[in-house]
Amino acid sequence: MINCNTAVILAGGHSSRMTYNKEFIKDGDQYLVHKTINNLKRYFDEVIVVTNNPHLYSNVTVLSDEVPNKGPIEGLRVALNAAKSEYIYLMAVDMPNVDPEFINSLKQLETGHDIYAIDNGFIQTFHAMYHKNCLNKI
Numbered sequence: 001m002i003n004c005n006t007a008v009i010l011a012g013g014h015s016s017r018m019t020y021n022k023e024f025i026k027d028g029d030q031y032l033v034h035k036t037i038n039n040l041k042r043y044f045d046e047v048i049v050v051t052n053n054p055h056l057y058s059n060v061t062v063l064s065d066e067v068p069n070k071g072p073i074e075g076l077r078v079a080l081n082a083a084k085s086e087y088i089y090l091m092a093v094d095m096p097n098v099d100p101e102f103i104n105s106l107k108q109l110e111t112g113h114d115i116y117a118i119d120n121g122f123i124q125t126f127h128a129m130y131h132k133n134c135l136n137k138i
Contacts, residue, residue, distance in 0.1 A: 002107050002116070004087035004129050007044040008079040009036060010072050011051040011093035012065055022094045023053060031056070032096050039098040040091075046084050050075035072126075077138045080130060092126040102127065 011023050011033060025032045033049070037060055040047050047060045054062040063082055065074040072092075079088055089103060106116050106129050114137075117128035 002087050002109055002111055002129060003085055004089055004107055005045040005085040006048060006079075006083040006088045007040040007046070008048045008050065008075075008083070008088045008090050009033065009040075009093055010075040010079075010090065010126070011049055011053075012075055021053070023051065023056060025094070033093050036091070036093075036096045036098060040089075043098070043100060043103050044089065048079050048082060048088075050079055073138060076130060077135065080132050080135050080138075083132070087129045087131050089129050090126060095126055099127075 023031065023033055027035055033056075037047055037049070037057075048063060049057050049060050050063045050065065051057065052064060054064065061082065063075075063078045066078055067074050076090060079090070089106070091098075102119065109116060114131040114133045115128060117123050117125055119127060
C-alpha cells in the first residue's frame with residue numbers, strides 16, 4: 001500500500017488562461033480552494049498549499065515557489081521536499097473535486113513506482129501521487 005498522508009494544492013500559477021486568480025473563485029460565500037482544503041483534510045493528515053498568496057490560508061502548511069517562473073514543476077518540488085509522507089497527492093487549485101474512491105484506489109496500489117497518474121486510461125498529472133524519489137529527477 002502507498003504511504004500517502006499528504007495532499008498538495010498547487011495555487012501559485014499566473015492564471016494565464018483566465019483573467020483573474022483562480023484562488024479567488026467562490027462557491028457561495030466561501031472560496032472554492034478552502035472547500036477543497038476542508039474536503040482533503042478528511043482523507044489526509046497534512047494539507048499543503050503552494051501559493052503566491054500565503055495570507056489567504058490558515059490551518060494548512062503554506063509554501064511558495066523558491067525558483068520563480070518554473071511552473072507547476074517547481075510547486076511539485078517544494079511540496080515534495082516539505083511533505084511528511086513519502087508520497088503526496090497532487091491537485092491544481094482549479095480542480096476542486098475530491099474523489100475519495102479514486103484517492104483510496106491509489107492508496108491501495110502496491111508501491112514500486114514514483115508516480116501514479118493514470119485514471120481510466122488517461123494521464124492525470126494533477127490528480128496523481130508522487131514519491132519523494134521524484135526530487136532526484138526534478
